[in-house]
Amino acid sequence: MSLASHNLYENSTPYELIEPSGVLSTVDARYEALSDRAVRVSGSTFRKSERYTIKLEGAELAGYQSIIVGAVRDPVILRQFDSWLAGLEKACRERIRAVFGEDIEEKYKFHVRVFGKNAAMGPLEPETAIGHELGLLFQVTARTQELATALMKSVGHMAVHYPVPEWSGLITSIAYPYSPAEIARGASYRFNLNHVVEPASPLEMFKIDYETVR
Amino acid sequence: MKLWEIAKLIRSKNSGPFELTFDVILKDRATYEKVRDANVINAQWFARTYRLRPEVVSIINYDAAAAIKITIPRPTISGDIDDNDVFGGQQYGPLVDLEIP
Numbered sequence: 001m002s003l004a005s006h007n008l009y010e011n012s013t014p015y016e017l018i019e020p021s022g023v024l025s026t027v028d029a030r031y032e033a034l035s036d037r038a039v040r041v042s043g044s045t046f047r048k049s050e051r052y053t054i055k056l057e058g059a060e061l062a063g064y065q066s067i068i069v070g071a072v073r074d075p076v077i078l079r080q081f082d083s084w085l086a087g088l089e090k091a092c093r094e095r096i097r098a099v100f101g102e103d104i105e106e107k108y109k110f111h112v113r114v115f116g117k118n119a120a121m122g123p124l125e126p127e128t129a130i131g132h133e134l135g136l137l138f139q140v141t142a143r144t145q146e147l148a149t150a151l152m153k154s155v156g157h158m159a160v161h162y163p164v165p166e167w168s169g170l171i172t173s174i175a176y177p178y179s180p181a182e183i184a185r186g187a188s189y190r191f192n193l194n195h196v197v198e199p200a201s202p203l204e205m206f207k208i209d210y211e212t213v214r
Numbered sequence: 215m216k217l218w219e220i221a222k223l224i225r226s227k228n229s230g231p232f233e234l235t236f237d238v239i240l241k242d243r244a245t246y247e248k249v250r251d252a253n254v255i256n257a258q259w260f261a262r263t264y265r266l267r268p269e270v271v272s273i274i275n276y277d278a279a280a281a282i283k284i285t286i287p288r289p290t291i292s293g294d295i296d297d298n299d300v301f302g303g304q305q306y307g308p309l310v311d312l313e314i315p
Contacts, residue, residue, distance in 0.1 A: 005279035008237045012229040012285040014276050031278060057231070062295050111296055120304040122296075124264055124289060127307075141295045190294045191231040 003039045004031045020202065022048040051198045054205055058193025063109070063141040065185040066152035070159075070174040073133045076166050077173055081134065085112065088162040095158045096151055108151055113137040136174060145184055152182040217312040220245045226306040229285060231292040234302045236284040236309065246280035252315055255282055263308050264289070 007014035007026055017024040029044040077084050089112060096104055115135030118125035138155055142148040160174045160181075199205050218224060222239045229235040238255065240246035249255065257271040264286055272285040290297045299305060 001279055004276070005237075005239055005281055008235075008239075008276065008279060008281055008283055010227050010229050010235070012233055012235055012272065012283075013274055014279070014281075014283060015274070026278075029278065059293075065295075109295055113298060120299055121307065122289070122298045124305075126263065139295070188293075188295060191291050194230070194232060 001031065003041065004029075020052055020054055022046055052202050054197045054199055056193060056195045056197045057191065059189040060192040062188045062190040063143055064145040064148045065139060065141050065188045066145070066148040066182050067140075067185055068136075068138040068152060068156050068159075068176065068181045068183070069178070070136045070138070070176045070181070071133055072136065072174055074164075074171075074173060075132075077164055078130065078132075078134065080164065081114075081117070081130065084162070084164060085114070088112075088159055091162060092155045092158045096154055099154055100151070104151075107147065108140055108142040110151075110155070111139045111141075113139065141188060145186065149182060149184055153180070156181045215314045216310070217249075217314055218310045220249070220314065224306050224309050226302050226304070228288070228292050228302040232288055234286050234288045234305055236286075236306055237281055238284075238309065239279060239281040241280075243280050246277075246282075249314055250275050250282065254312065254314060255284065255309075259312075260284055260286060 004014070007017070011017070015025060015027050017026070024044060024046050026044045030042050032040045032042075034040055072078065072081070089110070093110065096108070096110075113119050113136070115137065117130050117134055119135070119137070136159075138152065138159065140148050140151045140155060142151055156176070160172055160176065161170055162173055163171060164173070197205065217238065220241055222241050224236075224238050226234055226236045238249070240249055255273065257268040257273060260266065260271045260273075261268040266286055270287055274283045274285075276283055288302065292302065293300050
């Protein structure tokens, strides 16, 4: 049973294992325990494909990132957290446009992840209750590290003092664990290619260089 | 009864960068058959919970491992700049407390 369950891992089906030269079918596979440590597997079949295929995945540079980690503890802010954060994000975008000009819009992306609310599942999170504090992760992605860092510095200043109506005067609404608050994350990549290649020969795509080591 | 009480393992993981796959491995054969036949883990429940069309939800009852496998398209591509979970390992939360009759 534990051997059979291995077919589940990171596969969309346990019945078909697709390999370059064919498909291993486990539909009729039988798993018999011979002892506590040994298993006999029989009945799986291999269908050879007409064409030899190679899975080709590719990634591209998505941009350079800068992040800020912070925490919010004020119950007054937490009670109106969604509207406070929406206002904060809008204020940050407006500040960036004011400082860097109109044409900055297509040169960066700004995301906020909220730990303690929906950091793992994002908008799919069905749970609505929150605890006594929330963690924030601000993220800017831009074409260069210099720009990402400059934009994040702007976000950091704007966000930390973003007000709520209940308090008058300048507030410091986010606890930053670091100074400077922003952290350069470097280059970030994303998948952009998911193909099945039919090479002329099985080795065509794999260059082999031989070296003699004395 | 909640699903976690009768499962050996509930997990989620990428099956390639564009898919998310969930495995529910039950404690024993009898429990597996009960859950399988109750049909509460179905395309409609997944579509509602993960905001998808039911047609894109694949469900496989895997008798050999007393397991149910569910595969859906990833809401965001693994590692993309708005992805929250690069390995897809923490997307099974709503399944854990699913009520099994």
